[in-house]
Amino acid sequence: MTAWMTLWTILLAGGALGMVGLLLLVTAGAIRELKESLAELSAGVADSSDSEQASP
Amino acid sequence: MQLFDTNFTSLDWGIVVAYLLISIFVGIWANRYVGNIAGYLVAGRTLRIRLALATMTGTEIGLVTVMYSAELGFTQQYASLYLALYELAILLFIGLTGVVVYRLRQSKVLTIPEYYEKRYSRGVRILGGVMMVTSGVLNMGLFLKAGSLFLVTITGLGLGEELGLKLIMTGLLLLVLFYTVLGGMVSVVITDLIQFVILGSAMVIVTLFVVSEVGIDGFSEVVTQHNGYFDPTSIDNPSTEKPDDGIGPVTLTAQFVVLVVALMLWPTGASRTLAVKTPEIARKLYLCSTIPFLARRSLPVLWGIGAFAFFHSHPGLNEQFQAAMAAGGDINTQAAMPLFLAKIIPSGLLGLVTAGMVAAFMSTHDSYLLCWSGVITQDVVAPLMKNGLTEKQRILTTRVAIVVTGIMLLVWGLWYEVSSNLWQYMAVTGTVYLAGVFPVVIGGLYWSRSSSAGAYIALLGGLTGIMALVPCTEFLNQQITNAGLNFALRSEHVMLGSFAFSLLGFIAGSLLFPDDRSADSLAATEETEEGVNQ
Numbered sequence: 280m281t282a283w284m285t286l287w288t289i290l291l292a293g294g295a296l297g298m299v300g301l302l303l304l305v306t307a308g309a310i311r312e313l314k315e316s317l318a319e320l321s322a323g324v325a326d327s328s329d330s331e332q333a334s335p
Numbered sequence: 336m337q338l339f340d341t342n343f344t345s346l347d348w349g350i351v352v353a354y355l356l357i358s359i360f361v362g363i364w365a366n367r368y369v370g371n372i373a374g375y376l377v378a379g380r381t382l383r384i385r386l387a388l389a390t391m392t393g394t395e396i397g398l399v400t401v402m403y404s405a406e407l408g409f410t411q412q413y414a415s416l417y418l419a420l421y422e423l424a425i426l427l428f429i430g431l432t433g434v435v436v437y438r439l440r441q442s443k444v445l446t447i448p449e450y451y452e453k454r455y456s457r458g459v460r461i462l463g464g465v466m467m468v469t470s471g472v473l474n475m476g477l478f479l480k481a482g483s484l485f486l487v488t489i490t491g492l493g494l495g496e497e498l499g500l501k502l503i504m505t506g507l508l509l510l511v512l513f514y515t516v517l518g519g520m521v522s523v524v525i526t527d528l529i530q531f532v533i534l535g536s537a538m539v540i541v542t543l544f545v546v547s548e549v550g551i552d553g554f555s556e557v558v559t560q561h562n563g564y565f566d567p568t569s570i571d572n573p574s575t576e577k578p579d580d581g582i583g584p585v586t587l588t589a590q591f592v593v594l595v596v597a598l599m600l601w602p603t604g605a606s607r608t609l610a611v612k613t614p615e616i617a618r619k620l621y622l623c624s625t626i627p628f629l630a631r632r633s634l635p636v637l638w639g640i641g642a643f644a645f646f647h648s649h650p651g652l653n654e655q656f657q658a659a660m661a662a663g664g665d666i667n668t669q670a671a672m673p674l675f676l677a678k679i680i681p682s683g684l685l686g687l688v689t690a691g692m693v694a695a696f697m698s699t700h701d702s703y704l705l706c707w708s709g710v711i712t713q714d715v716v717a718p719l720m721k722n723g724l725t726e727k728q729r730i731l732t733t734r735v736a737i738v739v740t741g742i743m744l745l746v747w748g749l750w751y752e753v754s755s756n757l758w759q760y761m762a763v764t765g766t767v768y769l770a771g772v773f774p775v776v777i778g779g780l781y782w783s784r785s786s787s788a789g790a791y792i793a794l795l796g797g798l799t800g801i802m803a804l805v806p807c808t809e810f811l812n813q814q815i816t817n818a819g820l821n822f823a824l825r826s827e828h829v830m831l832g833s834f835a836f837s838l839l840g841f842i843a844g845s846l847l848f849p850d851d852r853s854a855d856s857l858a859a860t861e862e863t864e865e866g867v868n869q
Contacts, residue, residue, distance in 0.1 A: 301627060
């Protein structure tokens with residue numbers, strides 16, 4: 280019982296701490312990357328607006 | 336205290352409605368960024384590591400994930416955490432080695448069936464697309480019901496009314512359809528990022544309240560006083576009176592096989608792999624995903640265990656809950672966690688938590704709807720059209736497919752009564768696709784003798800997975816009993832049989848009916864030069 284419960288406790292604590300860490304570390308960078316992606320997509324929309332073609 | 340008492344007030348409704356309005360606005364706003372099918376389906380492959388990780392988390396922590404994990408926590412307590420352990424180990428392995436995902440991203444395809452055509456033939460692509468959508472829609476069939484059950488039980492809205500659950504299911508579906516149809520992957524990425532923040536915060540808040548309510552001693556008493564289940568290698572679940580209804584070696588094996596293939600090749604995860612900038616980012620994405628995947632499996636299990644401890648320490652409530660389940664209505668073991676949260680989280684925070692869960696519901700639904708409809712357009716309809724489809728026709732077809740798929744989900748969700756736990760249903764329906772895709776993709780990437788004939792056999796072999804649904808295994812067991820045999824077939828036996836059948840069929844078909852490689856590679860080269868699929 281002790282080994283199993285130790286393992287499960289580590290997993291539960293890891294999940295909780297991991298989620299907190301993820302929120303702190305990823306959020307700001309993800310917002311910056313979203314702005315960059317949208318800028319690239321805007322450029323792509325402008326480029327592709329006249330280039331529609333059929334494909335099989 | 337009564338079973339359906341809740342702290343949910345008009346303040347909480349205000350928070351949830353404000354969140355929904357923001358989602359609708361984002362759907363409309365994101366439409367301006369959709370210029371072509373690559374922009375619509377994979378956001379133009381512009382995603383970098385943090386954004387991909389945040390959106391993958393938003394997608395993979397769905398409300399259905401929360402519901403089935405919490406249900407397992409309630410019914411199998413700590414032992415159900417073996418799934419979290421499996422996911423952690425498998426993701427670490429994929430993230431460190433890049434096995435499968437690196438080569439798949441290198442192939443520069445939009446979808447997995449597109450890879451089938453590149454490696455095998457157009458027929459394999461179309462069949463693969465049909466099998467993927469069949470499995471995916473079946474798999475998604477109970478998402479609406481599980482999500483609506485959460486909302487009904489936590490808000491108290493429509494409880495006990497015949498139409499309450501159905502109306503909420505319909506309303507949620509319409510909302511998701513609205514902004515997925517409008518914005519495609521661009522709106523999915525933006526809303527997934529918002530949902531990642533709200534959902535992540537909600538998960539941390541709920542965990543703090545659950546631990547505070549139950550206490551460390553309460554979690555310990557689950558095992559020491561309430562016969563909680565903690566050893567998954569034992570087939571007997573001590574918290575129930577029924578013998579041999581726990582996990583055990585066969586289930587452990589079947590779930591390991593399912594998770595290995597699902598984590599590599601489940602279409603929604605793969606679509607995120609295919610949407611990142613480079614193969615190296617695809618590999619890193621898996622390595623970084625270990626954290627959110629661990630959280631999605633472990634935290635809701637903790638809430639389920641908390642609900643188990645809570646109901647056992649409130650015998651009156653437990654009696655009411657057992658009576659509600661026995662009455663045969665909408666209340667089942669999935670409802671334990673939201674009923675528990677509705678009583679321990681104060682008003683205001685409960686609105687934020689519910690908005691987080693609605694976010695979880697929508698982020699999964701939009702990605703899944705987009706994924707299946709993208710496959711219908713790119714891998715079934717377009718290859719069947721003699722003159723192909725223009726970009727505008729592809730986007731229109733995808734939007735129509737989203738609506739049709741949504742209607743099918745609503746009908747299935749209203750009609751099908753799940754007779755096993757929710758995760759079991761998900762694993763079984765997933766097997767229909769996973770059993771076939773495993774040998775076809777991995778063989779295609781790593782075995783030069785893989786052939787189209789082998790791929791056809793493997794993909795069709797996945798259909799045998801349907802026999803693992805509980806009504807089918809009950810029918811098979813009846814036939815076994817009638818034949819006088821002393822053997823009880825479990826869903827896991829059928830799932831493992833499906834994987835074995837597809838794998839062996841793939842190997843035999845490839846060896847017996849090899850492809851004409853020279854003709855295949857010439858055709859593939861010509862198609863690539865013509866810019867097919869883009």
